[in-house]
Each structure stands twice: as C-alpha cells, then as structure tokens.
Amino acid sequence: MSVEVKSxxxxxxxxxxxxxxxxxxxxxxxxxxxxTLIRQMSQHAHSEVIGMxxxxxxxxRAPTLHRKCILLxxxxxxxxxxxxxxxxxxxxxxxxxxxxxxxxxGVAKYASIFNYPALTWADIGAIGWLVDGAAIVNQISLxxxxxxxxxxxxxxxxxxxxxxxxxxxxxxxxxxxxxxEQKAMAQDALDRFWWPSLMMFGPHDAESAHSAQSMKWKIKxxxxxxxxxxxxxxxxxxxxxxxxxxxxxxxxxxxxRGHYDIGEIDWSEFARVIKGDGPCNRQRLQHHNRxxxxxxxxxxxxxxxxxxxKQRSTKAA
Amino acid sequence: MKLYEVFIRSRRGLDHKHTGxxxxxxxxxxxxxxxDIYTRRSEGISIWVVNSSDIVASQExxxxxxxxxxxxxxxxxxxxxxxxxxxxxx
Numbered sequence: 001m002s003v004e005v006k007s008x009x010x011x012x013x014x015x016x017x018x019x020x021x022x023x024x025x026x027x028x029x030x031x032x033x034x035x036t037l038i039r040q041m042s043q044h045a046h047s048e049v050i051g052m053x054x055x056x057x058x059x060x061r062a063p064t065l066h067r068k069c070i071l072l073x074x075x076x077x078x079x080x081x082x083x084x085x086x087x088x089x090x091x092x093x094x095x096x097x098x099x100x101x102x103x104x105x106g107v108a109k110y111a112s113i114f115n116y117p118a119l120t121w122a123d124i125g126a127i128g129w130l131v132d133g134a135a136i137v138n139q140i141s142l143x144x145x146x147x148x149x150x151x152x153x154x155x156x157x158x159x160x161x162x163x164x165x166x167x168x169x170x171x172x173x174x175x176x177x178x179x180x181e182q183k184a185m186a187q188d189a190l191d192r193f194w195w196p197s198l199m200m201f202g203p204h205d206a207e208s209a210h211s212a213q214s215m216k217w218k219i220k221x222x223x224x225x226x227x228x229x230x231x232x233x234x235x236x237x238x239x240x241x242x243x244x245x246x247x248x249x250x251x252x253x254x255x256x257r258g259h260y261d262i263g264e265i266d267w268s269e270f271a272r273v274i275k276g277d278g279p280c281n282r283q284r285l286q287h288h289n290r291x292x293x294x295x296x297x298x299x300x301x302x303x304x305x306x307x308x309x310k311q312r313s314t315k316a317a
Numbered sequence: 318m319k320l321y322e323v324f325i326r327s328r329r330g331l332d333h334k335h336t337g338x339x340x341x342x343x344x345x346x347x348x349x350x351x352x353d354i355y356t357r358r359s360e361g362i363s364i365w366v367v368n369s370s371d372i373v374a375s376q377e378x379x380x381x382x383x384x385x386x387x388x389x390x391x392x393x394x395x396x397x398x399x400x401x402x403x404x405x406x407x
Binding site: 016021022023024026066069070073077133148151152162163165166167169170173237238241 | 330
C-alpha cells in the first residue's frame, strides 16, 4: 500500500516540476531528489569556501592598496556565497556539522579547479575572468533549478558575481597593456587556467553519471556540454579583445554549428585531480581542517557567552 | 492575546514576504486567522507566522554604526570596472 501512495506522490511531484513550478522545503520529494540536491548544493557551498584559499593567498601581496581592497571584498563575497548555499542545503534536513564533516572526510567534493595554485598576480586575474566566468555561466542556468531555496540563492549570488568576473578581466587587461613581462605573465596564467576552467563543467554529456535524472527533475537545466560551449564562445572574444591567445591549436570557428570547436580535453587530468592528486588537493583540505579546528574556541566562546547571559537573566528574574 | 507577524509566499519559487500582523492565542490559531485575514483572494500558497516579540530588528537610527562601511566601497559593484564596449556585457 505504501508503495502505491508513494508513486502517487511522485506523480504529483513530477507534474509540478513539468509545469515549471518550484519545489519548496516542506513539499514531499523523492529521497533521491533530496540526496542529489544535498550532494550538489553542498559541493557548490564547499567550492565557494575552498575557493577562498587560492585568492586569500594573494591578499597580502596584491600590487596596490586598491587591488587589495577589491580582493578582500571578493573573498568576503565567496564566504557569504558559501553561507547562502549551506543554509539553503540545510532546508533539506541536513546539519551544517554533517556537511562540513563530509568535506573533511573526503566524501563531499568541491570544484576541482581550486586544487590548482595561484602562482602569480595574473592568476588572480585569470581566476576572476575564467573561473568565476565559468561559474557564472553555470549559476545563471541554475537560477531556474527546480528547488526553490537553491534557485533563490543563485539569483542572489549571480547579482554579486558580476563584479568578480569584471575585476579579474580588468587585471588581465591592465597586464596586457603593461611591459613585455607583464603581458607574458597574463598569457601564462591563461595558458594554465584555460583547460581546467573548461573541465569545471564536468564530463561530456555522454559520460556524465548524474545528468539524465537531474535533467528530468530539472535540478540541472542545461547539459555540461551546452554550458561549456557557451563559456568557450564568450571567452574567445574576450581573450581576443585584450590580445591574449587561447592555448588550443585546434580552436576554430565552425560556421555550420555557429560555435567554436575545440581540441580534446585531457580527461585523465580531470580524473586525477578529482581523485585527489591535483597540485594542491591535500593542502586545501588540510588548511580547511586546521582553520576549522583553530576556530573552535570562537564557537565555544559564543556558546559560553550565551549560556552566561541566560544564567544572568534567570537570576535577575 | 499575543501579536503575530504574518509572512506569505504568493507563488512557488518566491520568498515569503511580510504582509501584516494579527492577534492570536497560539501559533496554530495565528495561522488560521492569517488564512482568514490575509488570503481571502488566493494571495498565497504558504503562510509563516512568527511571534512579534521574537523578531529582532535593526533600527534606521543605527545606520551609521551598523552599515557605515558600505558606501565607501564602490569596487563591490560591477559598474566600477570599465571595460571595452565589445566585452562590456560581462
């Protein structure tokens, strides 16, 4: 009997999704839908927070006070975006502690791009322009995701992200207008970040493990390859305007498709970095673990302060 | 009776929005009153009621000390970055 009832709920649920209505926290939803969202939203939240590390690395070394203020504001935004997403994920009945523990245990992932180091100041430009640029393409699409709280956090995040990409591009533009060395530095950053940025969209559609069900549930609205193509098409022009060269000899405009064709993505690198063997995987997790442990006293102090206050007010009463 | 604040989600996908307040003896009653008072013309598909005394609010007069650092950070806005026309839609 319970199976029949369930399937009826599932029919209502799918109808709602097919009619482009949002699912809200107290609605019935299939367990797999809930789990998929928790996986995707927590991965998204962890990416925002881990993404603070490569940029945080340059806070004390930004070339001017103005650039330092900008970078601080950006890193602060990323922390805020992590919080929006953790809170939205918590509406699915999982706790913040569980989410963080899954990250520390290596069960939950974060975007593999953040396992690459930011070696030069130009990398900060490339990260804003390309990494945030790729994230925005993905996030614009997710503004239409079927889970209400996720969709609403995407709207908020997209509004704030635009400055991130523009400041990154402006760093690149400034470098390309500078000395020979500065221009070379910008090109080098593009060379290193281009392919990992394309990998941010995930495997080709045919290889993507979670895609079909996520599209049916409208958690995902566009496929990995569609989003990647959109990013490629916009980036080629942006590189051209500041005189940088996309590091892909096979890159070519395809008149039939109306899109750029690219060379083969090195998926063995993608697999290697996801598995844990990127340049900075261990460092990123160790750092998060260390900071979380070192911050324990703050959480304890907040709790102790609250307890003391409560004690005082009961005494006074 | 206690004062309750009422928040209504007018459509799936939208945030709950503050609509008004009412008096009730308990939360369940507040929810039913809110339905009667604020959704007589299908204004909403979900209602939140919150004890008014549970709402902690900032004051406009606190502005200077509470929000002050915001106005002198124009670099937090996209328009602060001037880019060539061809790519200005970024």
